[in-house]
Amino acid sequence: MTTKITIEDMTVFCKxxxxxxxxxxxxxxxxxxxDFGPLGVELKNNIKAEWWKxxxxxxxxxxxxxGSIITNPKVWEASGHVDSFTDIYVKCVKCQKPNKIDKxxxxxxxxxxxxxYTNQGDFNLMFKTQVGPGKGITSYLRPETAQLIFTNxxxxxxxxxxKLPFGIAQIGKxxxxxxxxxxxxxxxxxxxxxxxxxxxxxxxxxxxxxxNKIKNNKINxxxxxxxxxxxxxMLENKIFKNKWHAYWLYNSYxxxxxxxxxxxxxxxxxxxxxxLSHYANAxxxxxxxxxxxxxxxxxxxxxxxxxxxxHEKTSKKELKTYDETTNKKILPLVIESSFGVExxxxxxxxxxxxxxxxxxxxxxxxxxxxxxxKIGVFSLVNKLNKExxxxxxILKEKVPCQYDVSGSVGRRYARADxxxxxxxxxxDFDSLKDKSVTIRNRDDTKQVRIKIAELKNTxxxxxxxxxxxxxxxxxx
Amino acid sequence: MTTKITIEDMTVFCKxxxxxxxxxxxxxxxxxxxDFGPLGVELKNNIKAEWWKxxxxxxxxxxxxxGSIITNPKVWEASGHVDSFTDIYVKCVKCQKPNKIDKxxxxxxxxxxxxxYTNQGDFNLMFKTQVGPGKGITSYLRPETAQLIFTNxxxxxxxxxxKLPFGIAQIGKxxxxxxxxxxxxxxxxxxxxxxxxxxxxxxxxxxxxxxNKIKNNKINxxxxxxxxxxxxxMLENKIFKNKWHAYWLYNSYxxxxxxxxxxxxxxxxxxxxxxLSHYANAxxxxxxxxxxxxxxxxxxxxxxxxxxxxHEKTSKKELKTYDETTNKKILPLVIESSFGVExxxxxxxxxxxxxxxxxxxxxxxxxxxxxxxKIGVFSLVNKLNKExxxxxxILKEKVPCQYDVSGSVGRRYARADxxxxxxxxxxDFDSLKDKSVTIRNRDDTKQVRIKIAELKNTxxxxxxxxxxxxxxxxxx
Numbered sequence: 001m002t003t004k005i006t007i008e009d010m011t012v013f014c015k016x017x018x019x020x021x022x023x024x025x026x027x028x029x030x031x032x033x034x035d036f037g038p039l040g041v042e043l044k045n046n047i048k049a050e051w052w053k054x055x056x057x058x059x060x061x062x063x064x065x066x067g068s069i070i071t072n073p074k075v076w077e078a079s080g081h082v083d084s085f086t087d088i089y090v091k092c093v094k095c096q097k098p099n100k101i102d103k104x105x106x107x108x109x110x111x112x113x114x115x116x117y118t119n120q121g122d123f124n125l126m127f128k129t130q131v132g133p134g135k136g137i138t139s140y141l142r143p144e145t146a147q148l149i150f151t152n153x154x155x156x157x158x159x160x161x162x163k164l165p166f167g168i169a170q171i172g173k174x175x176x177x178x179x180x181x182x183x184x185x186x187x188x189x190x191x192x193x194x195x196x197x198x199x200x201x202x203x204x205x206x207x208x209x210x211x212n213k214i215k216n217n218k219i220n221x222x223x224x225x226x227x228x229x230x231x232x233x234m235l236e237n238k239i240f241k242n243k244w245h246a247y248w249l250y251n252s253y254x255x256x257x258x259x260x261x262x263x264x265x266x267x268x269x270x271x272x273x274x275x276l277s278h279y280a281n282a283x284x285x286x287x288x289x290x291x292x293x294x295x296x297x298x299x300x301x302x303x304x305x306x307x308x309x310x311h312e313k314t315s316k317k318e319l320k321t322y323d324e325t326t327n328k329k330i331l332p333l334v335i336e337s338s339f340g341v342e343x344x345x346x347x348x349x350x351x352x353x354x355x356x357x358x359x360x361x362x363x364x365x366x367x368x369x370x371x372x373x374k375i376g377v378f379s380l381v382n383k384l385n386k387e388x389x390x391x392x393x394i395l396k397e398k399v400p401c402q403y404d405v406s407g408s409v410g411r412r413y414a415r416a417d418x419x420x421x422x423x424x425x426x427x428d429f430d431s432l433k434d435k436s437v438t439i440r441n442r443d444d445t446k447q448v449r450i451k452i453a454e455l456k457n458t459x460x461x462x463x464x465x466x467x468x469x470x471x472x473x474x475x476x
Numbered sequence: 477m478t479t480k481i482t483i484e485d486m487t488v489f490c491k492x493x494x495x496x497x498x499x500x501x502x503x504x505x506x507x508x509x510x511d512f513g514p515l516g517v518e519l520k521n522n523i524k525a526e527w528w529k530x531x532x533x534x535x536x537x538x539x540x541x542x543g544s545i546i547t548n549p550k551v552w553e554a555s556g557h558v559d560s561f562t563d564i565y566v567k568c569v570k571c572q573k574p575n576k577i578d579k580x581x582x583x584x585x586x587x588x589x590x591x592x593y594t595n596q597g598d599f600n601l602m603f604k605t606q607v608g609p610g611k612g613i614t615s616y617l618r619p620e621t622a623q624l625i626f627t628n629x630x631x632x633x634x635x636x637x638x639k640l641p642f643g644i645a646q647i648g649k650x651x652x653x654x655x656x657x658x659x660x661x662x663x664x665x666x667x668x669x670x671x672x673x674x675x676x677x678x679x680x681x682x683x684x685x686x687x688n689k690i691k692n693n694k695i696n697x698x699x700x701x702x703x704x705x706x707x708x709x710m711l712e713n714k715i716f717k718n719k720w721h722a723y724w725l726y727n728s729y730x731x732x733x734x735x736x737x738x739x740x741x742x743x744x745x746x747x748x749x750x751x752l753s754h755y756a757n758a759x760x761x762x763x764x765x766x767x768x769x770x771x772x773x774x775x776x777x778x779x780x781x782x783x784x785x786x787h788e789k790t791s792k793k794e795l796k797t798y799d800e801t802t803n804k805k806i807l808p809l810v811i812e813s814s815f816g817v818e819x820x821x822x823x824x825x826x827x828x829x830x831x832x833x834x835x836x837x838x839x840x841x842x843x844x845x846x847x848x849x850k851i852g853v854f855s856l857v858n859k860l861n862k863e864x865x866x867x868x869x870i871l872k873e874k875v876p877c878q879y880d881v882s883g884s885v886g887r888r889y890a891r892a893d894x895x896x897x898x899x900x901x902x903x904d905f906d907s908l909k910d911k912s913v914t915i916r917n918r919d920d921t922k923q924v925r926i927k928i929a930e931l932k933n934t935x936x937x938x939x940x941x942x943x944x945x946x947x948x949x950x951x952x
Contacts, residue, residue: 015631015635016635017635018631018632018635018636021628021631023543023544023546023547023548023624024547024548024550024551024624024627025627025628025631026627026630026787026791026793026795027548027550027551027627027790027791028548029548030544030546030547030548030607030613030615031608032607033544033546033547034544035541035542035543035544035547035624035627035628036541036542036543037541037628037631037632037635037636038539038540038541038632038635038636039635040542041540041541041542041646042540044542045528052521057872057876058872058873060868060872060879063514064514064517064518065511065512065513065514065517066511066512066516066517066520067499067511067512068499068506068509068510068511068666069545069649069651069666070499070506070509070603070651070665070666071499071500071506071509071511072499072500072503072504072505072506074500074503075500075503089609089610091610098608098609098610120609120610123609127546127605127606127607128605128606129603129604129605129617130603130604130653131506131508131603131653131665132507132574132653132655133565133574133596133599133653133655134565134567134574134596136653137506139506141605141617148499148500148511151500151501151502151503151511152497152501152511152513154502155491155494155497155501155513156494156513156514159491159492159493159494159513159514159515160494160513160514161882170517173545173649175545175546177606177607177608177609177612179608179609189546189607190544190545190546311502314503315502315503317502319502392536396533396534396536397534400533403536406637
């Protein structure tokens with residue numbers, strides 16, 4: 001039996017194990033900002049590396065960029081952020097707590113403490129700063145990575161010799177001056193995005209060569225009610241306006257599954273017409289079943305030609321691409337797939353977290369590809385540390401390992417479970433004779449015996465899920 | 477024969493090939509900010525991944541963190557940045573161009589145009605921003621990553637169960653509001669650092685187990701004059717105050733060599749007493765021989781106990797670690813190794829760049845581990861595209877490949893040389909019969925023939941420099 005935990009307990013767990021700290025905790029932190037500890041940075045790096053492989057490196061139709069966080073402020077005028085990236089800022093007359101509300105909620109909603117809200121006016125969520133000496137230029141920390149893809153669209157298409165349809169991907173930080181940051185990593189002021197903008201000839205929005213393979217697959221979706229329907233049915237119901245949008249949503253969903261997320265904890269949610277952003281023709285989120293409810297961890301938008309049109313107008317530069325086959329100039333339509341790194345991380349952590357009562361310790365069942373440490377290397381008794389260290393030294397250059405010789409082996413297994421180490425090796429007295437070690441599988445605690453000489457290849461195959469654990473060595 | 481280029485030519489080359497663009501170029505850019513194109517982002521990621529492997533993952537005494545860019549402003553009060561991270565800002569009375577100068581240069585130095593400078597006062601180089609609604613809190617974009625390591629020192633030591641001596645590493649962005657950004661990526665306002673802070677018991681600064689292995693190695697160094705001396709001689713000459721500092725400098729130098737930098741283009745430079753930062757007991761840079769002269773690409777500092785003492789005082793939290801063996805509380809001494817990602821990238825690019833007159837094209841001899849694209853896959857004629865594509869599909873999930881079927885094979889080799897692809901494969905008519913392809917080596921244009929079935933393993937061995945090219949296949 002396993003039990004799940006609250007978001008507050010996850011915050012405590014993440015600090016204790018070195019995943020996430022309040023930023024500059026010795027100074028009391030700063031609301032909405034987080035530092036990542038030794039395990040957090042490895043987990044985050046693994047998530048980003050797997051995303052980059054899946055969406056960029058393994059594909060011939062997608063290339064990457066990395067834009068700057070501060071850029072020419074005209075970008076944010078063209079995108080509409082300077083004028084309208086605002087929340088209504090309210091304050092409780094009783095407890096003085098700040099909050100943000102929607103326009104139609106003014107006068108209707110009260111503070112948790114029961115106090116009335118007073119309207120403090122519109123509040124732009126972009127962080128401002130002055131660039132250069134003297135008065136300088138007012139610019140902004142980017143509130144999203146997307147615009148840096150649109151401004152570079154033409155250069156990238158030319159340099160990388162890309163032809164429509166193709167995508168440009170980016171991983172990087174974004175900043176939003178949230179009035180009320182909350183729910184741990186879920187709504188913070190500094191966060192990281194993984195985004196793909198896919199550019200398509202508006203006349204060929206249904207020419208998607210991958211569509212037929214996926215159209216009959218079913219996913220849970222919340223529209224007016226929750227149900228499980230096929231991608232094809234979603235298209236027929238106009239949840240998607242075109243096949244490319246349907247494909248990218250499905251592919252993004254698959255990415256989460258490929259890294260071990262339980263599909264019962266995922267569902268799609270269609271944006272109603274009245275909640276669509278000004279730039280979107282259609283929008284579908286992927287939500288995760290957090291302890292606080294179903295929450296967005298991924299958003300896809302059919303952005304049409306909105307952004308490129310805005311940048312053409314404001315910059316007075318042509319952003320159309322030339323199509324050799326038809327001799328036409330084309331302003332592409334854009335399908336956006338947008339992931340939050342920290343939200344993905346939180347979903348992976350909650351999904352992996354089990355308070356295993358039988359073992360008496362926490363069991364973090366992270367996917368092998370995401371686990372910050374892949375192999376634990378233990379000696380049965382301190383007398384064998386020297387020989388154990390030799391095994392560790394062979395492995396550590398191939399794969400992130402942890403050498404642990406403190407406390408009982410049982411205690412070390414528990415510690416390894418708690419940070420999600422998939423496999424632990426123990427060097428014992430028999431190892432001196434049979435030149436073998438015991439490997440223990442995190443998820444079911446089964447053990448097999450493997451020759452040290454075969455360790456490197458066997459572990460590689462195990463970590464890549466190429467062989468079954470039971471077949472990796474001799475039964476004990 | 478090869479010829480080297482100017483920094484302006486490198487800027488043009490980087491834009492043309494998709495390495496680096498002015499940020500938001502369609503709006504005229506913004507001085508000191510750069511976007512990275514498809515090849516730039518891969519090169520930068522490779523540099524960071526190799527650094528992380530070398531300094532973190534392959535070592536048992538170093539763990540990573542990832543701190544936030546905006547943090548509690550008390551951090552920058554404690555570090556001294558709020559009070560003294562300033563330049564003297566001057567303006568030319570004639571051409572109005574801004575510049576920064578040292579205190580002792582006031583009145584002595586003139587503008588390039590011949591005009592006199594007027595003093596505009598001290599200018600703090602930290603970008604300021606308001607956090608939260610209403611008046612909010614004034615905070616800063618971090619001007620360096622180092623402080624986020626010091627503020628997290630105690631938590632990391634406890635969570636990761638690290639014992640002195642040990643290191644904490646971080647890769648991340650930093651921002652400096654330079655008065656006069658210049659020299660392409662060299663002095664920009666937004667940049668990325670790769671830093672290692674190594675914490676040592678002040679009573680054991682010479683207990684470095686690696687020192688004896690490296691002490692007799694010679695490196696070029698500029699002190700009062702340029703010469704080549706051993707690490708041991710540097711220590712005797714008090715260029716380093718302790719063996720750990722000497723070791724980390726040497727190890728950092730080795731990192732550049734391990735990724736192919738010509739050692740004739742590297743030298744060390746000792747900081748004179750009067751140029752030492754207020755926090756440093758000793759400082760040694762690594763400089764690269766850029767077309768604009770020898771310039772710093774790496775800095776190492778013996779920071780003593782300065783930072784942890786400052787944070788103890790300001791936060792009123794104890795940052796000492798407890799030593800189980802001696803029952804003492806220890807405030808460690810810190811050795812800093814600090815790399816600029818973009819400066820390293822620029823050094824790797826200049827070192828790799830050759831205008832190969834004999835070939836008639838540019839040859840970018842990037843190290844295999846850094847090359848953004850590892851393998852080019854060509855068909856001899858378009859008729860063979862289908863079969864070539866099958867070879868590409870096998871390879872692309874293992875290693876970043878480029879499928880190129882446009883223009884003559886000669887033109888495709890030239891294009892591959894220009895972006896540093898180490899190996900190119902050509903599928904020809906014989907391939908249909910002998911199930912083999914031709915591989916061409918970028919650096920000497922030699923070719924061998926390899927069975928398609930062996931391609932994956934052979935390319936892996938070639939890319940890891942485990943076999944010689946001549947032995948990779950049959951002579952042609």
